Amino acid sequence: MFPSLSEYWRRPPAGYRPGATLMHVQRDLRNLPGEPLDGAAMRFRSADGALDFEVREVVQAQFLMHLVRTEFVLRVPSSGAGPVRIELNHRGAIRRQGIACKVRAGDAGALASRLQDDPRLLAALMPLDFKRLRIDREGSQWVVRLEHMGASEVVNRMPAFRRYIRLTAEQRQHLLQVLRGLRELLVEY
Known part of the structure; x- marks a missing residue:
């Protein structure tokens, strides 16, 4: 008769519109054609075929508001075996002083x-505003999950407002450089 409490917390928050944030992301990635995968995911491919990645909406409910963050997912074939998990973060409390792996x-x-010593990858990672960057080997492929600070939406119920934090042209350039650099590097492993 009554839904359980766990079912209540798994429901999407009121006001969440699946795919709305992805439409903004598609506008921000204007040079890359996108194709919808489902209501909350989209695939982007570069014209030359060198870059192919997904963007997924991740919803985080809070009291009277919710965040719709985007996760950029890159899949690269792996020649190795066995599970691996690597996390990359910026070092430095106030100023960025490098990348911790x-x-x-x-x-x-x-x-x-190799991730910490690649100069092109570090040059793109240092100015990139990312919250989380995780690299996992799952079966016979690498899965890179990058959560950017931008390309997200804040939705508040009281007072009612909805704000999209866009992916600037500079951040878009760094993001695509990081995805290309990781793809080139991970193919070797």
């Missing part, structure tokens, strides 16, 4: 040092 699972010391 932490191996959370598996044997990936060589890959981690």
